[in-house]
Amino acid sequence: LTGLRSAPVPEPGGADHVRGPADAPLIIEYGDFECPYCAALSLRLEQVTCRLVFRHFPVRSSHPRAWPAACAAEAADRQGRFWEMHDLLFSDPGRLEDPHLWRRAERLGLDLDRFEADRRSEAVRDRVRGDFRSGVRAGVVTTPTVFTAGRMHAGRFDVARLS
Amino acid sequence: VIIEPGAPVPEFTLRRGDGRRFTRADLEGDTTVLVFYPFAFSPVCTDQLNLYDEVLDELTAAGATVYGVSCDATYSQTAFRERLGVRIEQLSDFEPKGAACRAFGVYHEGGFPQRALVIVGPDARVRWSYQAASTSELPGANLIFDALAAT
Numbered sequence: 001l002t003g004l005r006s007a008p009v010p011e012p013g014g015a016d017h018v019r020g021p022a023d024a025p026l027i028i029e030y031g032d033f034e035c036p037y038c039a040a041l042s043l044r045l046e047q048v049t050c051r052l053v054f055r056h057f058p059v060r061s062s063h064p065r066a067w068p069a070a071c072a073a074e075a076a077d078r079q080g081r082f083w084e085m086h087d088l089l090f091s092d093p094g095r096l097e098d099p100h101l102w103r104r105a106e107r108l109g110l111d112l113d114r115f116e117a118d119r120r121s122e123a124v125r126d127r128v129r130g131d132f133r134s135g136v137r138a139g140v141v142t143t144p145t146v147f148t149a150g151r152m153h154a155g156r157f158d159v160a161r162l163s
Numbered sequence: 164v165i166i167e168p169g170a171p172v173p174e175f176t177l178r179r180g181d182g183r184r185f186t187r188a189d190l191e192g193d194t195t196v197l198v199f200y201p202f203a204f205s206p207v208c209t210d211q212l213n214l215y216d217e218v219l220d221e222l223t224a225a226g227a228t229v230y231g232v233s234c235d236a237t238y239s240q241t242a243f244r245e246r247l248g249v250r251i252e253q254l255s256d257f258e259p260k261g262a263a264c265r266a267f268g269v270y271h272e273g274g275f276p277q278r279a280l281v282i283v284g285p286d287a288r289v290r291w292s293y294q295a296a297s298t299s300e301l302p303g304a305n306l307i308f309d310a311l312a313a314t
Contacts, residue, residue: 004304059210059214061216141303
């Protein structure tokens with residue numbers, strides 16, 4: 001019963017999705033692909049130099065398609081295409097039904113059968129759940145929540161703070 | 164000032180979604196988490212209840228029953244709960260407005276509950292209480308799990 005007690009936000013590790021130069025300011029984002037503020041943040045982060053760690057924080061009653069979308073991104077990761085799927089999901093967050101996910105997988109040239117099996121697998125669900133739980137333990141309530149320079153910023157985040 | 168740990172819960176009356184009374188006696192025998200929130204449908208309250216609902220099974224497994232409490236009318240609370248799609252039962256402090264919130268020391272002079280959490284033990288004594296520094300602060304679910312584990 002101690003699984004969701006407070007814990008510091010985990011440092012970036014081997015299981016994380018990371019992009020950007022190693023010496024750039026670090027951002028750890030807890031987000032979900034159905035969240036319009038996360039999509040907007042994703043666009044703004046493209047305009048600055050940063051080292052981004054993306055972690056899943058899907059909450060079913062807020063965004064019912066956030067879970068399937070997170071699992072789709074993890075399934076794409078199993079074929080080495082996490083960030084491409086991340087960008088495709090945020091580029092059109094209003095289209096997250098299964099056929100929309102399949103279309104994105106096709107566009108990325110993924111093995112569709114494998115994508116379909118992976119995104120429904122317990123291993124992928126555990127991966128997403130692990131991110132979510134680390135966020136809960138660090139006090140995340142809403143998306144996007146960003147950790148940078150040891151501070152938590154809930155909700156809209158001004159990327160100008162990074163420079 | 165919010166009611167402190169160790170204090171017996173005062174007498175109060177809230178209304179359940181079906182109009183039935185919910186009183187101090189309903190707290191006895193259970194560990195209860197009361198989630199006081201300012202307004203149904205306000206954006207921050209939405210995020211908070213959504214998250215608590217996402218981890219509700221684990222709160223239940225930790226032995227806690229969770230209720231949302233606001234001064235909104237029962238019908239508004241029900242509409243709010245259905246709109247969010249959350250399972251957490253809502254309790255209304257509509258008339259006399261805020262009387263139960265005052266009894267717990269969480270009534271805001273603006274006419275709504277402070278954002279606050281109160282955990283009550285099976286003996287109807289307060290085990291833990293927490294008031295957010297501002298109504299825009301979002302108390303994480305981790306705080307509830309910490310308190311349930313510690314007391």
